[in-house]
Amino acid sequence: MLELSNTSNLLEQDSYNYSLQDVKDPNLFRDFYTYDDVPRVAFNHRRVPIGMPKDIWITDTSLRDGQQSVEPYSVEQIVNLYKFMSRLGGPYGIIRQTEFFVYSKKDRTALQKCQELGLKFPEITTWIRASKEDFKLVKDLGVRETGILVSCSDYHIFKKLKVTRKQAMDMYLATVAQAFEAGVMPRCHLEDITRADFYGFVVPFVNELMKMSKDAGIPVRIRACDTMGYGVPYPEVALPRSVPGIIYGLRQFSGVPSEMLEWHGHNDFYKAVANASTAWIYGASAVNCSLLGIGERTGNVPLEAMVMEYASLRGSFDGMDPTVITEMAEYFKKEIGYKIPPMTPFVGKNFNVTRAGIHADGLLKDQEIYNIFNTEKILNRPASVLLGKTSGLAGIAYWINQNYSLKGENEVDKKSPLVIKFKEWIDKEYEDGRQTTLSTEEIEQKIEEFSNGEFKGGN
Numbered sequence: 001m002l003e004l005s006n007t008s009n010l011l012e013q014d015s016y017n018y019s020l021q022d023v024k025d026p027n028l029f030r031d032f033y034t035y036d037d038v039p040r041v042a043f044n045h046r047r048v049p050i051g052m053p054k055d056i057w058i059t060d061t062s063l064r065d066g067q068q069s070v071e072p073y074s075v076e077q078i079v080n081l082y083k084f085m086s087r088l089g090g091p092y093g094i095i096r097q098t099e100f101f102v103y104s105k106k107d108r109t110a111l112q113k114c115q116e117l118g119l120k121f122p123e124i125t126t127w128i129r130a131s132k133e134d135f136k137l138v139k140d141l142g143v144r145e146t147g148i149l150v151s152c153s154d155y156h157i158f159k160k161l162k163v164t165r166k167q168a169m170d171m172y173l174a175t176v177a178q179a180f181e182a183g184v185m186p187r188c189h190l191e192d193i194t195r196a197d198f199y200g201f202v203v204p205f206v207n208e209l210m211k212m213s214k215d216a217g218i219p220v221r222i223r224a225c226d227t228m229g230y231g232v233p234y235p236e237v238a239l240p241r242s243v244p245g246i247i248y249g250l251r252q253f254s255g256v257p258s259e260m261l262e263w264h265g266h267n268d269f270y271k272a273v274a275n276a277s278t279a280w281i282y283g284a285s286a287v288n289c290s291l292l293g294i295g296e297r298t299g300n301v302p303l304e305a306m307v308m309e310y311a312s313l314r315g316s317f318d319g320m321d322p323t324v325i326t327e328m329a330e331y332f333k334k335e336i337g338y339k340i341p342p343m344t345p346f347v348g349k350n351f352n353v354t355r356a357g358i359h360a361d362g363l364l365k366d367q368e369i370y371n372i373f374n375t376e377k378i379l380n381r382p383a384s385v386l387l388g389k390t391s392g393l394a395g396i397a398y399w400i401n402q403n404y405s406l407k408g409e410n411e412v413d414k415k416s417p418l419v420i421k422f423k424e425w426i427d428k429e430y431e432d433g434r435q436t437t438l439s440t441e442e443i444e445q446k447i448e449e450f451s452n453g454e455f456k457g458g459n
Contacts, residue, residue: 001013001014002014002417005252006255006257007305007395009154009261015142016201016252018199018204018207018253020165020166020169020200020201020204020205021165021197021199021200021201021204022164022165022166022349023154023165023197024199025156026155026157026158027154027161027200027381028154028155028195029195029240032230032240032241033195039230039241039269041232041234041237041241042237042238042241043234043236043237043238044236044237044238045236046238047235047236048235048244048245048248048252048282048329049248050281050282051247051248051251051258051281051282052280052281052282052283052313053258053259053280053283053285054285055259055285056104056280056285056287056310056313056314057093057094057095057096057261057285057286058089058094058095058096058286058287058288058289058303058306058307058310059095059096059097059098059099059122059286059287059288059289060085060095060097060098060099060122060288060289060290060291060299060303061084061097061098061099061264061288061289061290061295062081062085062098062291062294062303063078063081063098063100063101063110064099064100064101064127064147064269065290065295065296065300066290066291066294066295066300068295068296068355069296069297069299070294070336070338072106073110073336075106075109075110075113077335077336078110078113078114079099079113079114079117080331080335081291081328081331082098082117082119082122083112083119083381084166084291084324084327084328084331085122085291085303086117086119086121086122086456087100087321087324088307088320088321088322088324088325088328089121089320090124090317090318090319090320090321091319092318092319093120093121093122093123093318093321094307094310094318094319094320095121095122095303096121096122096123096286097122097123097124097125097148098123098124098125099125099126099127099128099144099330100125100126100127101125101126102126102128102134102137102138102141103337108141109143109221111124111126111143112141113221115141115142117173123144123145124143125143125144125145125146125147125187126138126141126143126145126146126147126458127146127147127189128147128148128310129336130149130175130414131146131178132178132182133145135178135179135181135182135184136182138182138184138303139182139183139184143184144266145184145185145186145187146179146183146184146186146187147187147189147223148172148175148176148179148186148187148188148189149174149189149191150172150188150189150190150191150205151168151190151191152188152191152192152193152196152198152201152202152205153191153193153195153197153240154191154195154197154201155192155195155198156191156192156423157201164175165200165201169201169204169205169208172205172207173209173212176188176209176212176220177212178220180212180250182297183218183360185218185219185220185221186218186220186261187221187222187223188206188209188220188221188222188223189223189225189264190202190206190222190223190224190225191225191227192225192227192228193224193225193226193240193246194226194227194228194230194231194240194241194246194306195228195230196240196242197240198239198240198245198246198249199239199249199253202249202250203249203250203253203254206222206250206254206256207253207254208256209222209253210254210256218305219451220260220290221260221262222250222254222256222260222261222262222265223263223264223288223345224246224247224250224261224262224263224279224284225261225265226243226263226264226265226266226275227266228268229265229266229267229268229269229272229297229298230268230269231243231246231265231271231275231398232271232275233271233274233275233277233278242264243275243278243279243282244278244281244282244326247261247263247278247279247283247284248282249281249283251283256290258283258284259285259286260283260285261283261284261285261286262285262286262287262288263275263276263279263280263284263286263287263288264287264288264300264301265271265279265287265288265300265301266295266296266297266298266301267293267300268297268298268302269300269302272293272298272299272300272301272302273301273302273305273306273309274430275301276289276292276306276309277306277309277313279425280309280313281313287301287306288300288301289301289302289303289305289306290302290303291304291328291332291390292329292332292338292340292344292347293302293305294338304322304325304328304347305345305346307320307322307325308322308346320392322378322379323378323380325346325347325379326347326379326380326381327380327408328347329346329347332363346379348439350386351381351388352371352372352375352381352382352383352384353383353384353385354370354383354384354385354386354395355363370383371383372430374404382397382402384399384402385399385402386437386438387399387426387437387438387443388426388430388436388437388438389426389430389434391426392414392423393415393419393423394414394421395415396423396426397411397412397413397414397416397419399443400412400419400447400455403440403443403444404455418447418450418451421450422446422447422450425450426438444456
């Protein structure tokens with residue numbers, strides 16, 4: 001039978017009817033996942049079409065998945081992080097939602113204080129246990145949507161839940177029915193989808209969810225969770241590891257609209273950002289992230305990274321304010337006490353800092369030579385250099401000009417007597433056995449001394 005597809009807007013054969021395969025033994029995909037070896041990437045050379053949605057956005061799990069990996073945030077810290085997200089996401093809500101726990105009194109107090117701010121974005125959602133009591137709690141809090149865990153791989157179904165696929169599906173569908181009964185929109189977290197039998201369990205299960213949603217008149221959001229970071233962004237990769245295949249399959253064979261499809265990834269194999277971008281490109285409107293990538297094990301998709309990916313793919317920040325990223329990073333360091341690795345892109349202390357003298361010479365001539373973009377304009381973080389053994393005259397001049405905000409005719413160059421004198425001092429330090437870079441305080445003290453007090457302090 002031919003039907004007009006809602007996803008491709010073309011006549012297609014409606015012959016893809018996948019039924020639950022209630023197998024006796026779990027399918028653990030041992031060809032991919034031997035456990036004693038690094039997981040293998042298999043190719044089947046099947047391409048699926050790119051399907052970038054008209055609208056894409058970011059959702060946040062900093063206050064849920066992120067909080068599971070650090071010392072729990074205080075109510076004040078949660079409120080301030082929520083404000084940062086709202087400012088960063090801008091008036092059009094590119095950061096669309098964020099999720100809260102509601103288990104404890106502190107969780108609920110933080111949620112309510114964020115509600116009292118009256119901010120339109122990000123929308124407050126929750127993540128709960130699948131129980132009638134929790135659904136009622138969400139409804140009483142005035143929250144429209146909540147996440148529900150629906151683990152979908154046989155690792156979880158057989159090994160953790162110790163049930164069959166049919167028993168798991170029946171249990172999940174009953175839980176979703178409770179959410180509909182409470183008038184709450186469920187967000188189904190398909191845990192461990194990159195180790196799941198996609199056509200034997202995932203598609204039949206999601207098909208049932210979509211039928212229930214239609215009957216109830218309440219949308220259901222599908223969150224594809226790459227729980228272990230096994231997803232692969234390359235085209236022509238075989239399921240279950242193929243991110244393009246997962247996103248295309250959920251849209252094509254389960255009819256999940258792009259705006260109801262969300263990707264949640266982890267960074268165990270350094271692919272979190274690439275996988276999230278791939279999910280956007282192949283048809284998911286939302287990618288789920290956390291601030292600084294803080295999350296289980298190696299972390300989630302860093303939210304600040306996807307802000308940059310959004311601008312790269314769309315050619316605009318669309319109202320987002322990326323300078324908030326720098327403010328937020330400072331807040332994590334100074335108020336929360338979180339140590340950001342110095343080389344972390346966009347937020348680390350040294351992400352746009354160079355040590356090499358030849359690079360510093362390039363920066364002195366034109367920042368564009370060695371800076372990824374105008375970090376001063378976009379992130380309120382000017383490119384800088386660290387002074388040490390390999391800094392050279394150019395690096396010293398660059399550092400002085402930047403640290404003392406010297407412009408135009410006031411700038412020093414590498415022929416300046418001050419720069420030459422400072423270089424001679426550095427050379428002697430390292431000739432005498434020094435191994436470390438120079439601290440800002442130490443540099444400023446020496447520059448004040450060598451300039452006879454002309455330069456004091458710095459920015």
